[in-house]
Amino acid sequence: MKENAVIAEEAALAPETVSEAFEQVVRGRRSVRKFLEEPVPEPVIEKCLELAVLAPNSSNLQPWEFHWVRTPQMKAVIAEACMGQSAATTASDLIVVVARTGTWRAHAKRMIADWPGGNPPKIVRDYYGRLAPFMYTQGILSVIGHGKRVLTMAVGLFRAMPREPVSLGDMKVWATKSTALACENIMLAARAYGYDTCPMEGFDSARVKRALKLPGDALIPMIISVGKAAPDGIYGPQFRFSTNEFVKRY
Ligand SMILES: Cc1cc2nc3c(=O)[nH]c(=O)nc-3n(C[C@H](O)[C@H](O)[C@H](O)COP(=O)(O)O)c2cc1C
Structure with missing residues (x-):
């Protein structure tokens, strides 16, 4: 296991710099519902996807696929399937994240x-x-x-x-667990590169599957929109119940 200090040493950074930067990325990620018209540079999305597949995954069987939607035509189709949510219609890029039960x-x-x-x-x-x-x-x-x-x-x-x-049914949970971890990597990576995201489950999966010609074993845990947040793109303060309420200590 690489300790924080070791990672920092390899990156020639002080451990506190790494942990501070990490915390800043995690705290800075918000679900953004409105994006500026600024396109995300392709290398940024490529980096997000490269880091996505470094997510831990069950037996390293990598049950995921990432359908990167960037052309205006396909974006319009997928955004419509996302019920026209502004998080989708205003995004620079959409990543349809697919979990596969049949590739293992x-x-x-x-x-x-x-x-x-x-x-x-x-x-x-x-x-x-x-x-x-x-x-x-x-x-x-x-x-x-x-x-x-x-x-x-x-x-x-x-x-x-x-x-x-x-x-x-268990296989769907199996594939979705690992794929959801890759989703988080995408969202944190985008934030680290100065861009914003919104994970979405409010979409018509049948329409998305048809548009992308997905195979029968494909599930879509999330569609992630990516872009640069508009000034009014975050709808409210980040709010969670107290951590202690969810942590059971033994
Ligand atoms: C699986 C999943 C599905 C979501 N679906 C939607 C969605 O369809 N539309 C939307 O605007 N936000 C969606 N969200 C974003 C959540 O509403 C958001 O994460 C939550 O309110 C907490 O806000 P924060 O992400 O800014 O911390 C989804 C989040 C997750 C993890």
Whole structure:
């Protein structure tokens, strides 16, 4: 694990500079509902996407896709599917973030085939060759998943067992969890580069899927609009309930 001090050292920065900058980025990110007409430079979006895929993700199976919408024609289609929200209609770019439940098998094979330097260790070959297929195969109508659920319940009486994913529904949660982490990376990266975002779930997923020709296993956890905040683009103060209310200490 890289300590803050190590990261700072590598970047030739004082640790407090790194943590202060990080806090500034996190505190500076707000959901912006109105953007200026200023386009976001393409390299900034490219950086956001490069950093998105560094998000931690389940088994490193990378169940995500990022559909970067920049042309006026496609932006108009997607913004309309976002119910014409101003966060979408005024954005410079829209990133339709897609979670895939059906790519894990191909990605598991690639984790072996594309292993850095070739020749992955046995533990890696076993994990992606045997354990991952056992964990993630659910079968048609989750029939294999149901079998695994019974097995898990039986074995789970005697020892700790992962209880999910044991259905196609669980696989949607599985893919969405990792993909949502990539979403946060995009939004924080945009802020770090001086741009703003709004995550949106208020959209017609059927229309977006049709417009982008997404495959049947695609889910859209969020569409992220990106741009430069208009002076009146933030609708109110950032407000949360007290942290202590949500933190349970043991
Ligand atoms: C999954 C998700 C979906 C959201 N959908 C919308 C949306 O459709 N439209 C919108 O204006 N804001 C949307 N938001 C933004 C939230 O309203 C916002 O994050 C929340 O009010 C807190 O404000 P802040 O992001 O400025 O801290 C969404 C946020 C998340 C995480």
